[in-house]
Amino acid sequence: MQGNKLLTDDKSIRQAVMVEQIKMLIAQSPTGIVMGFLLASFIALVFGELVPGRFVFAWWCIISTFFFCQYLMYLTFTKQRADQVNHRRWYYMVLAAAAISGLCWGVGLTLMLREAPPQFHIFLIILLISLAAAGITMAIRTPVYYTFAACILMPVITWLAVQEEIIKFILGMFLIIFMVAMWLFAYQVNRALFTSLRLQLENQSLANSLKQSNARLQVLNEELTQLSATDSLTQVANRRYFDNRILSEFSRASREHTALSIIMIDVDFFKVYNDKLGHIAGDECLRQVALCIRNSLKRPTDLVARFGGEEFVVLLPSTAPEGALSLAEEIRENVESINIEHPDSKASKYVTISLGVTGGYPSRDYTKEMMLKKADEALYNAKADGRNRVHYEPVANRPIQRQA
Numbered sequence: 001m002q003g004n005k006l007l008t009d010d011k012s013i014r015q016a017v018m019v020e021q022i023k024m025l026i027a028q029s030p031t032g033i034v035m036g037f038l039l040a041s042f043i044a045l046v047f048g049e050l051v052p053g054r055f056v057f058a059w060w061c062i063i064s065t066f067f068f069c070q071y072l073m074y075l076t077f078t079k080q081r082a083d084q085v086n087h088r089r090w091y092y093m094v095l096a097a098a099a100i101s102g103l104c105w106g107v108g109l110t111l112m113l114r115e116a117p118p119q120f121h122i123f124l125i126i127l128l129i130s131l132a133a134a135g136i137t138m139a140i141r142t143p144v145y146y147t148f149a150a151c152i153l154m155p156v157i158t159w160l161a162v163q164e165e166i167i168k169f170i171l172g173m174f175l176i177i178f179m180v181a182m183w184l185f186a187y188q189v190n191r192a193l194f195t196s197l198r199l200q201l202e203n204q205s206l207a208n209s210l211k212q213s214n215a216r217l218q219v220l221n222e223e224l225t226q227l228s229a230t231d232s233l234t235q236v237a238n239r240r241y242f243d244n245r246i247l248s249e250f251s252r253a254s255r256e257h258t259a260l261s262i263i264m265i266d267v268d269f270f271k272v273y274n275d276k277l278g279h280i281a282g283d284e285c286l287r288q289v290a291l292c293i294r295n296s297l298k299r300p301t302d303l304v305a306r307f308g309g310e311e312f313v314v315l316l317p318s319t320a321p322e323g324a325l326s327l328a329e330e331i332r333e334n335v336e337s338i339n340i341e342h343p344d345s346k347a348s349k350y351v352t353i354s355l356g357v358t359g360g361y362p363s364r365d366y367t368k369e370m371m372l373k374k375a376d377e378a379l380y381n382a383k384a385d386g387r388n389r390v391h392y393e394p395v396a397n398r399p400i401q402r403q404a
Contacts, residue, residue: 013201016201017198018087020197021140021141021193022094022141024140025094025141025144026090028137029073030071030074036067036101037063037067040064043112044059044060050112050117050120051115055111055112059104062108063104063105063108066101066104070097070101073097094144098147098148099147099151101151102135102148102149102152105128105131105152106151106153106154106155106156109124110128110156110159113125114159125156128156129153129175132148132149132153133182135148136189139189142183142186142187145182145190146183149179149182149183149186153175153179157172160175228240231290231306233286233287234286234291236293236294236306237303237306241305242303242305245305246262246368249315250362253318254363258361259319259320259360259361260316260360260362260371261316261320261321261324261358261359261360262314262316262358264375264378265293265331266310266312266379267286267351268345268353268387268388269342269344269345269346269387270286270309271310272342272345273351276343277343286306289335289351289353292331292338296334297327298327302315313375314327319359321357321359324359325392328357328390329390332352332355332390335351335353336351336388338350352388353388354383354387354391355382356380356381356382356392356393357378357390358375358378359371360395366395370395375393377393378391378392378393381393
């Protein structure tokens with residue numbers, strides 16, 4: 001169904017309903033073709049001896065050829081891509097097919113009626129009435145059914161009307177009433193089907209629109225979540241995200257009995273750098289340092305966050321202090337190697353960092369607060385020892401635990 005865009009105006013709704021009606025009319029044609037061919041063959045066999053055989057054979061050949069062409073039309077439609085189908089052109093083709101089909105039956109059986117013995121007249125008229133009634137499935141589009149019913153019944157109505165027998169005239173009037181009644185019934189069927197299709201299309205359109213809106217909302221929520229978790233200056237995680245993440249990592253490490261380590265980082269003499277070169281240069285310095293730290297991490301689970309001001313923190317799940325110390329030293333070397341000149345640093349002519357490391361296995365006597373406190377103490381000691389260095393502070397005076 002055409003549900004990719006929201007159907008809001010009456011014209012677009014009617015167009016969408018027409019497309020579905022054409023699809024339904026063509027989809028049901030194979031059944032009508034098979035039943036029509038079998039019925040035509042039966043009539044040809046029965047009336048081949050009652051009316052001129054050549055006429056019956058010619059009629060059978062004409063209607064069979066029409067059925068074959070109708071089947072080819074069905075195959076052509078089904079093989080076309082949906083976006084390449086001109087549904088209005090196909091509608092006129094279906095309308096023409098209904099007219100040809102009705103004329104083949106109506107004219108052919110009326111001519112047989114003229115030639116057949118009187119005792120078969122009622123049978124042929126009932127057959128025409130049955131065909132007109134069976135065609136009610138074409139009421140999917142009322143003009144198609146109106147055309148089919150008129151082409152079937154008008155030839156026999158015309159023939160009956162010119163007969164001198166009053167009973168045939170009355171029968172002709174009855175067929176006119178029957179045709180009008182079938183048209184009215186077809187209209188009611190079409191209205192009910194149109195309403196059903198319209199509601200179905202509108203629901204599908206609304207469902208697709210809601211799905212698209214939900215998808216856009218999800219993208220916006222993800223972007224908002226990302227923005228709320230990211231420091232706007234350095235584009236690494238912010239303090240809020242770090243606080244949430246460390247809680248979850250502590251819980252997981254305690255549950256799985258794995259190590260958890262942390263590195264506190266401070267840019268050496270950053271206030272001097274900021275005062276000397278200005279805030280714009282200071283912001284750019286923090287961005288480069290943050291990028292260098294992030295690029296130094298080894299695993300997707302490792303996290304760098306801006307802790308505040310010129311301080312950063314690295315959270316290392318499933319990492320013992322030995323690994324954290326090794327990574328901290330690598331980060332220190334990498335930051336110094338990007339060669340950001342520092343005019344008044346007492347540690348180096350380039351921007352450097354001091355790092356405090358701690359870690360262990362979470363337990364009742366090893367809490368998040370204790371970890372942060374020890375990491376801060378380690379950072380303080382690294383700065384007190386002359387900066388541009390790494391210092392380790394064990395938790396509760398525990399030595400570094402060697403991994404098996």
